[in-house]
Amino acid sequence: MRKLDIISDAICPWCWIGKRNLDAALELLAADGLRFEIRWRPFQLNPEMPAEGVARAEYRAQKFGSESRGRELDGNVAQAGRAVGLDFRHELMLRTPNTVAAHRVIRMAEASGLQHAVVEALFRGYFQEGRDVGDAATLAKLAGGAGMDAAAVAGMLAGEAHRAEVLAEDMAARRGGISGVPSFLMDRHLLFSGAMPAERMADAFRQADTILSERASAA
Template sequence: MTTMRTLDVLSDVVCPWCWIGKHNLDAALAELAAEGLRFNVRWRPYQLNPDMPQEGVVRAVYRAQKFGSEARGRELDANVAEAGRAAGVEFRHDLMQRTPNSVAAHRVIRMAAAAGLQNEVLEALFRGYFHEGRDVGDVPTLVELAGAAGLPPDAVAAMLAGEDLKAEVLAEDLAARQGGISGVPSFLMDRHLLFSGAMPAARMADAFRRADAILSERASAA
């Protein structure tokens, strides 16, 4: 009998490679499911910009400061857009006006886990930010996007009105950094770090296949 392993994915909603990685992951999991390998996927919080102001910043200004110039930022955006097309997603950098603080979005994603809707909510937030240019640090926007993905809007609004799940998100984010995670997406199988990065679906599936075999062999030898 095959054990259903847990696959933890550390990601951030403002990380373009995380959206690409999610689509590659979906394809990899479909390939493995056809072989009888299935995984319990859990999306975990990580802040690319832990010092981001609560209200976020103007994206063009932020990227010019981070990468040295607006031209360099546009060059990196073009690289991301090309990789996105290969993964089946379309980035609209021209619509993206702000770089948000992502803590509130991570709280919504954590809330979605209890409802079994993490995948749907995360996709809605990625698409909202990267394709529609929505501010996913804005509470009404988060309520709308999460509601469209299946979460009760009133419950999302009530959660975000207080401090619910904030401490848990910040603690997980800190634990990841202290554990040596420095980039996302990062993939862990049964708490073993496998790799970081949005590698192509076929390579991702092979990495999961080999990791599952190694963990099974270790369990048999124990």
Template sequence: MRTLDILSDAICPWCWIGKRNLETALAGLAAEGLRFKVRWRPYQLNPDMPEEGVERAVYRAAKFGSAERGRELDARVAEAGRAAGLEFRHDLMQRTPNSVAAHRVVRMAAEQGLQDPVLEALFRGYFQEGRDVGDKVTLVELAAAAGMDGIAVARMLEGDSYREAVLNEDMAARSGGINGVPAFLMDRHLLFSGAMPPEQMADAFRQADAILSARSAAA
């Protein structure tokens, strides 16, 4: 079984859309007998973000030049989200968080086979409920609701567990030329970046699987 590594960030709207499109693509491929092991890998959209985060309106006005431009981009995301069956509530989002703590929780969840539900809880918490996924208490609540031991998560966040691993993976991705997410890799080969529609994702995975199989047979 081949491995799909997806680099993503819990505060990236296109990563949530990409996750939903991925689920649709993989369901179709599974019906064809093609299955993959999925792993979610860390990438910071804002590696220089203060640990406490910043007010979202201020941050986006500075990043995109004006609050109006930020709203235009939010509207584009919301439209793409609806096409994927997702509702974005940008009106509820007050802060742009630092996402290192969220990545640490997702990394811990991987050891328990809970990456998918935990990441889904983070996406939904941030983009639908307007919760601050940089806040440790919020992260504990969301992780616990997704099946993790809340006390263990809180204890982990109070220390430095997984921090170095997350930061090293993030830096390795940047050094490898990845500058946007979601980014999809099959058996460590970069396939594409972006929230591609499900049908195109499935085609890319089929083709990559066939190419890698042919290489293995020729080796």
């Protein structure tokens, strides 16, 4: 079974859209007998973000030049989300968090096979419910709802577990040329970045699987 790595950030709206399209693409591929081991890998859109995060309106105005420009971009995201059945509630999103803690939880979830469910819970919590996914208690509750042991998650976040690994993977992605997310890699080969439609995504995965199989046969 090939490994499919998705490099993403917990506060990247296109990553949630990309996940929805990925889920649909995986259903198409499963019908062809193609299945993958899915792994979520960290990337910080805002690596300089203070640990406590910042007010979202303030951050967006600073980043994009004005609050109105930020609202315009939010509108574009909301429209793209509706096209794939996702409801973005930007009016509920009051803070832009530092996402290192969220990535630590996602990394912890890998051992129990719950990464995919936890990633969905964090996306939904932030984009649809306006939850602060930089807050440890919030993260523990969301992860618990996705099947993890909430107390174990809280205990992990109280220490330093997974922090160094998350920061190292984030840096490795940047050094490897990743500058936008979501980015998709098959068996460590970068395929594409962006939330392309499910059918195109499935085609890209099929082609990559074929090429990698042919390379292995010729080796």
